[in-house]
Amino acid sequence: xxxxIETLRDVARRAIARQGFxxxxxxxxxxxIMYAQLRGNNQNVIKLLGPGMPANPEAGQxxxxxxxxxxxxxxxxxxxGMVVMSRACEIAIEKAKEHGFGIVGSRRTxxxxxAIGYYARWIADEGLLGFVFSGSPELMAVxxxxxxxxxxxxxxxxxxxxxxxxxxxxxxxxxAWYGIHLANAEGKSIPEGVAYDREGQFTTDPARALAGAIxxxxxxxxxxxxxxxxxxxxxxxxxxxxxDGSKSDWGNLIFAIDPELxxxxxxxxxxxxxxxxxxxxxxxxxxxxDEIPVPGERGDAHFERVxxxxxxxxxxxxxxxxxxxxxx
Amino acid sequence: xxxxIETLRDVARRAIARQGFxxxxxxxxxxxIMYAQLRGNNQNVIKLLGPGMPANPEAGQxxxxxxxxxxxxxxxxxxxGMVVMSRACEIAIEKAKEHGFGIVGSRRTxxxxxAIGYYARWIADEGLLGFVFSGSPELMAVxxxxxxxxxxxxxxxxxxxxxxxxxxxxxxxxxAWYGIHLANAEGKSIPEGVAYDREGQFTTDPARALAGAIxxxxxxxxxxxxxxxxxxxxxxxxxxxxxDGSKSDWGNLIFAIDPELxxxxxxxxxxxxxxxxxxxxxxxxxxxxDEIPVPGERGDAHFERVxxxxxxxxxxxxxxxxxxxxxx
Numbered sequence: 001x002x003x004x005i006e007t008l009r010d011v012a013r014r015a016i017a018r019q020g021f022x023x024x025x026x027x028x029x030x031x032x033i034m035y036a037q038l039r040g041n042n043q044n045v046i047k048l049l050g051p052g053m054p055a056n057p058e059a060g061q062x063x064x065x066x067x068x069x070x071x072x073x074x075x076x077x078x079x080x081g082m083v084v085m086s087r088a089c090e091i092a093i094e095k096a097k098e099h100g101f102g103i104v105g106s107r108r109t110x111x112x113x114x115a116i117g118y119y120a121r122w123i124a125d126e127g128l129l130g131f132v133f134s135g136s137p138e139l140m141a142v143x144x145x146x147x148x149x150x151x152x153x154x155x156x157x158x159x160x161x162x163x164x165x166x167x168x169x170x171x172x173x174x175x176a177w178y179g180i181h182l183a184n185a186e187g188k189s190i191p192e193g194v195a196y197d198r199e200g201q202f203t204t205d206p207a208r209a210l211a212g213a214i215x216x217x218x219x220x221x222x223x224x225x226x227x228x229x230x231x232x233x234x235x236x237x238x239x240x241x242x243x244d245g246s247k248s249d250w251g252n253l254i255f256a257i258d259p260e261l262x263x264x265x266x267x268x269x270x271x272x273x274x275x276x277x278x279x280x281x282x283x284x285x286x287x288x289x290d291e292i293p294v295p296g297e298r299g300d301a302h303f304e305r306v307x308x309x310x311x312x313x314x315x316x317x318x319x320x321x322x323x324x325x326x327x328x
Numbered sequence: 329x330x331x332x333i334e335t336l337r338d339v340a341r342r343a344i345a346r347q348g349f350x351x352x353x354x355x356x357x358x359x360x361i362m363y364a365q366l367r368g369n370n371q372n373v374i375k376l377l378g379p380g381m382p383a384n385p386e387a388g389q390x391x392x393x394x395x396x397x398x399x400x401x402x403x404x405x406x407x408x409g410m411v412v413m414s415r416a417c418e419i420a421i422e423k424a425k426e427h428g429f430g431i432v433g434s435r436r437t438x439x440x441x442x443a444i445g446y447y448a449r450w451i452a453d454e455g456l457l458g459f460v461f462s463g464s465p466e467l468m469a470v471x472x473x474x475x476x477x478x479x480x481x482x483x484x485x486x487x488x489x490x491x492x493x494x495x496x497x498x499x500x501x502x503x504a505w506y507g508i509h510l511a512n513a514e515g516k517s518i519p520e521g522v523a524y525d526r527e528g529q530f531t532t533d534p535a536r537a538l539a540g541a542i543x544x545x546x547x548x549x550x551x552x553x554x555x556x557x558x559x560x561x562x563x564x565x566x567x568x569x570x571x572d573g574s575k576s577d578w579g580n581l582i583f584a585i586d587p588e589l590x591x592x593x594x595x596x597x598x599x600x601x602x603x604x605x606x607x608x609x610x611x612x613x614x615x616x617x618d619e620i621p622v623p624g625e626r627g628d629a630h631f632e633r634v635x636x637x638x639x640x641x642x643x644x645x646x647x648x649x650x651x652x653x654x655x656x
Binding site (some may be wrong): 017026028066068069070073099100101103105117141142144145146147149156159166168170173200217218219220221222223224227228230231234235236239240245253255257259261262263264267271273275276280284285286287289291292293294295 | 331484550565573614617622623
């Protein structure tokens with residue numbers, strides 16, 4: 001069914017507030033969830049259904065555990081991940097604009113950080129190169145193992161151009177955890193070879209996969225990148241563990257680099273990137289390929305389509321559940 | 329056949345000098361080629377055979393086109409890539425040690441940069457996080473295309489631990505160009521699905537692949553990472569093109585981040601990384617897996633084995649050819 005975007009936004013806002021967030025945090029979370037929703041990304045209002053993402057009653061202030069000219073380490077104080085990441089993003093941008101480089105780590109955040117392309121795009125929109133890494137609980141196996149150990153460890157990269165930025169937002173997992181979760185809810189199977197059951201056999205049954213572990217994408221290389229993201233989002237930011245070794249918090253890392261550290265100026269850099277993309281688009285296409293895709297562009301097209309229409313296609317059950325959450 | 333490491337080193341040194349390099353450059357190149365050779369990496373003495381890697385007669389001084397506290401842009405002056413990358417690495421380390429972050433780009437370099445894990449390891453050995461990206465000529469297709477456009481665009485990441493650093497050194501290509509080149513020389517076929525012929529059909533014939541294009545690793549995600557490496561090593565560093573649009577130089581990027589920008593101190597960071605790796609190694613193993621692999625470790629083991637033996641297994645033909653190059 002079709003739902004007006006503004007209607008959806010109002011309902012989503014109320015559904016977020018119902019999770020226990022104050023007005024300021026609700027607006028931050030709303031923007032990031034709507035970003036995903038309007039771009040066809042699955043880190044959308046589904047996050048508010050079922051168990052949802054309730055505010056941690058123990059949340060305090062976001063603190064700064066360490067700061068230098070170029071860096072800050074945030075103690076998330078058990079605030080919601082999107083709220084902490086937004087603060088981190090602001091600080092990284094501010095430092096990079098002043099000094100050419102800004103890096104901000106965070107730990108002790110509560111529940112997910114949403115579509116992390118949002119932060120990479122934000123940084124790129126400010127004329128900077130954005131690098132974003134996000135940790136999560138034990139969901140993915142390291143190479144050679146079938147035990148859930150790594151997070152799904154997404155990374156996002158943002159590059160400014162003369163037009164819309166290039167934004168790569170990817171899990172280092174072969175399948176997103178939400179993909180398995182959704183398949184399970186819908187009684188569907190998952191693709192072959194992307195997840196193990198608890199005994200280390202590949203499974204297409206999402207329930208067995210949820211009890212087992214996700215595989216990394218791209219063989220040893222993808223798994224190695226996933227391990228690097230684990231290091232950048234845990235030991236580097238002082239993320240903590242429980243006595244049994246399990247993760248007791250989520251860690252994240254953002255850094256922003258001013259391209260003018262190397263390029264003549266931002267304009268000439270953006271022009272050179274756009275020129276490169278123009279030539280990428282003109283590459284000889286494989287049979288069946290109508291257009292060479294560039295990271296971020298599919299979401300941009302989706303966004304333009306739905307905002308022009310002013311409404312969005314939604315699953316009726318999801319919409320009904322969202323309204324129920326919003327009404328409390 | 330077995331060749332003594334010191335004998336090999338002497339012959340390799342003479343073979344490098346024969347390509348037209350002065351004594352200082354020869355020693356730099358020798359170290360990086362021997363690094364690859366002793367670690368079982370294919371960026372080894374094979375590079376000196378056949379067409380080899382002759383010094384560019386037009387090479388001048390390495391210049392600094394732009395410099396800030398945190399950054400330098402090197403004009404390679406058509407010096408050999410390993411020589412320019414070594415200079416870049418030194419500067420990045422120096423700046424990161426002084427300010428917490430150092431970034432050095434280079435352009436107008438001549439021929440390959442060797443096993444780029446060398447630079448990432450060097451940075452990690454200095455207690456810093458190393459990020460290395462290397463551009464190359466038109467060899468790999470963008471996603472959806474079969475035209476050689478991107479370089480094989482390797483990236484290398486180095487992370488200090490309490491022991492040997494973690495070093496990930498990977499092409500974003502599904503197969504290294506050297507792998508195809510070698511298969512062609514040996515009359516072997518290449519794996520299915522890693523390269524296209526000139527008409528856009530997958531081919532296992534290395535000669536057809538050399539006339540066509542390599543595929544990126546890991547589907548859309550791998551190809552997207554390859555595109556990001558292209559941006560970091562070309563528009564960002566002002567790499568240039570000929571009138572017909574083809575690349576007229578090779579570009580590279582290195583950056584180093586001091587973990588103390590975020591972590592309490594280097595020791596505690598290294599301990600936390602080593603602890604993480606210890607737990608990675610203890611993960612439940614898939615059938616047939618004797619040990620969970622960590623990036624860099626296979627090369628370390630190879631290095632220890634051959635240096636303990638004092639000699640290395642070499643193909644007789646390669647050894648004969650290398651000696652011929654060394655004798656001029």
